[in-house]
Amino acid sequence: MNFPRTKIILAVLLASCGWLNAETVSIVIPTNAAPRVQFGAGKIAEALKIAGFNPMLVHQPTSGKEVVISTAGGPGKEGFTISGDSGALGITGGDDSGAFYGCLELAKRICDSKKFPDEIHFMDSPQLTLRGTCIGMQKTFILPGRKVYEYPYMPELFPWFYDKKLWTEYLDFLAANRMNTLY
Numbered sequence: 001m002n003f004p005r006t007k008i009i010l011a012v013l014l015a016s017c018g019w020l021n022a023e024t025v026s027i028v029i030p031t032n033a034a035p036r037v038q039f040g041a042g043k044i045a046e047a048l049k050i051a052g053f054n055p056m057l058v059h060q061p062t063s064g065k066e067v068v069i070s071t072a073g074g075p076g077k078e079g080f081t082i083s084g085d086s087g088a089l090g091i092t093g094g095d096d097s098g099a100f101y102g103c104l105e106l107a108k109r110i111c112d113s114k115k116f117p118d119e120i121h122f123m124d125s126p127q128l129t130l131r132g133t134c135i136g137m138q139k140t141f142i143l144p145g146r147k148v149y150e151y152p153y154m155p156e157l158f159p160w161f162y163d164k165k166l167w168t169e170y171l172d173f174l175a176a177n178r179m180n181t182l183y
Contacts, residue, residue, distance in 0.1 A: 027058065029041045033069070037069060041069060047108075047111045051113075065088070066087075067089045067091065068091070077097075077125075078093075079098045079126065080123070084120060091103060091106060132179045143157075
């Protein structure tokens with residue numbers, strides 16, 4: 001097998017798809033970032049890939065385009081600000097949840113516009129402490145040998161309750177809509 005020729009063909013294919021020439025955007029996350037902040041940074045990376053950029057998750061600022069995520073100094077609990085210009089953007093959360101919601105907001109804006117924002121100054125903070133939904137675990141009939149509202153949570157009776165893919169989609173939906181509780 002001729003490896004140099006294979007590398008050249010691969011490089012031409014990557015260049016024709018725009019992957020070789022994609023502008024790099026660094027997403028700077030703290031070294032001790034909470035899992036939700038890391039997840040939010042991943043959502044920004046996904047959005048940047050869709051927009052044709054080459055995202056890199058890093059822990060130190062770099063030169064070039066970057067998004068710096070911080071949890072120090074945001075506007076209150078679960079609040080965030082996004083500010084900056086085409087060179088560098090900052091997401092500052094009042095806490096880990098605020099930084100997470102800021103990441104989701106920026107990812108949505110990048111997906112919608114298919115570009116890195118030229119300039120942005122946006123702040124948001126929740127008005128309600130608890131925001132969420134309620135899942136009803138009941139049937140429309142009484143099970144033999146049971147009382148009203150007495151249902152064993154078994155896969156045979158509640159198969160959707162054991163569907164990991166469904167729950168992942170539903171929890172992502174709740175997070176995207178800035179819900180913070182589930183009953």
